[in-house]
Each structure stands twice: as structure tokens, then as C-alpha cells.
Amino acid sequence: MAVTWKLVVDCADPIRLAGFWAQALGYVLEDHSALIDRLLGAGAIGEDDWVLVNGHKALRHAAAVRHPDDPFEEATGTGLGRRLLFLTVPEPKQGKNRLHIDLHFGPENRDAEVEHLKGLGATVLNTVDEHGSRHVTMADPEGNEFDVQ
CATH class of the missing domain: 3.30.720.110 (Signal recognition particle alu RNA binding heterodimer, srp9/1)
Known part of the structure; x- marks a missing residue:
């Protein structure tokens, strides 16, 4: 059975990096407004955990881009196909990538x-x-x- 996957990139500024890669690949930024509203309602995140980006709610610690033709979950905005996820990590990049x-x-x-x-x-x-x-x-x-x- 084939495995569903996404490429996760550790970074300092996921929103900036997602914006770069969306333009570089012709992908779309995922709109996580509905997911953020659900997380806020459940008390899982606070008001400081998100910002507005191009009129949509975006998590400060995570952002993603997806291929425009691939399906996505409307309830979360999460892509179900070709996707890059950018996550904040505290340490800076060190050395050459082993995957590119x-x-x-x-x-x-x-x-x-x-x-x-x-x-x-x-x-x-x-x-x-x-x-x-x-x-x-x-x-x-x-x-x-x-x-x-």
C-alpha cells in the first residue's frame, strides 16, 4: 500500500517561508482559518498563537502550501496531496541539507x-x-x- 506523506521543513519563520515556496512552486497557501477557530473554541490555542495573513488566519508556528489541483479538507484547510509544511523550531539551520x-x-x-x-x-x-x-x-x-x- 502506498503511503500518504508531506514534506516538513523546520524553520524560524513559517509564514514567510510558506509565502516564498507558494510563489516558487505555483502552490497555494493553506487557509487554516476554520482550524484556528476550532482550536480557539476548544481552548487549545490562544489569541497570541495566530495572525492575519492576506485576510486569513494563520498559525504563528506552522504554515503550509499545497498544489492547487490537489484535494483538501474544507473543515481545516489542510491539503491532502502534494504539500509542504513549515514548522517553527528554536535552533537555526546548521550545515548542508541532506534532502532537497x-x-x-x-x-x-x-x-x-x-x-x-x-x-x-x-x-x-x-x-x-x-x-x-x-x-x-x-x-x-x-x-x-x-x-x-
Whole structure:
């Protein structure tokens, strides 16, 4: 049986990082307003645990993006398909990622997409041309590496 999964990214500012990756991937920010209302009503979170982002309630410690064509739970706003979840952790990133995302735009679009991603706050770390492949290694606003192919 295949397993349902999501990629979880530890970070300092989940709302900022979710915004970056939503734009980088063409994904949508998950709207957790209904979930937050339910958690507030149950006393599980307080008023200081959420903020308004683009008119929607967002948890300060967690934010997520999902593919726009994938299903989601209307009661929580949680994606049920391709999804990235960003969670606040107290420690900063240390060292190189052991897991990273490759963004495939094609050689004809790579340079334009690198410039687009730089405009969103990413930085170029390296251009790699080896083993018959060429890609640009970049870092998101918190230093998480990813490749643009």
C-alpha cells in the first residue's frame, strides 16, 4: 500500500517561508482559518498563537502550501496531496541539507526562473555542470538548498 506523506521543513519563520515556496512552486497557501477557530473554541490555542495573513488566519508556528489541483479538507484547510509544511523550531539551520527539492523548469527556462526566484528572496549558491547535467543550486530565504534544472 502506498503511503500518504508531506514534506516538513523546520524553520524560524513559517509564514514567510510558506509565502516564498507558494510563489516558487505555483502552490497555494493553506487557509487554516476554520482550524484556528476550532482550536480557539476548544481552548487549545490562544489569541497570541495566530495572525492575519492576506485576510486569513494563520498559525504563528506552522504554515503550509499545497498544489492547487490537489484535494483538501474544507473543515481545516489542510491539503491532502502534494504539500509542504513549515514548522517553527528554536535552533537555526546548521550545515548542508541532506534532502532537497529539485525544480524542473527545463534548460530554456532555467535562467529566467533563477532570476524570478532571486526576486522572491532566494540566493544562488553554485552553478553545477557535470555528469551531463546542468543546474543551479540556490537557497531559500532561510538558507535551505534547492536545485533549479
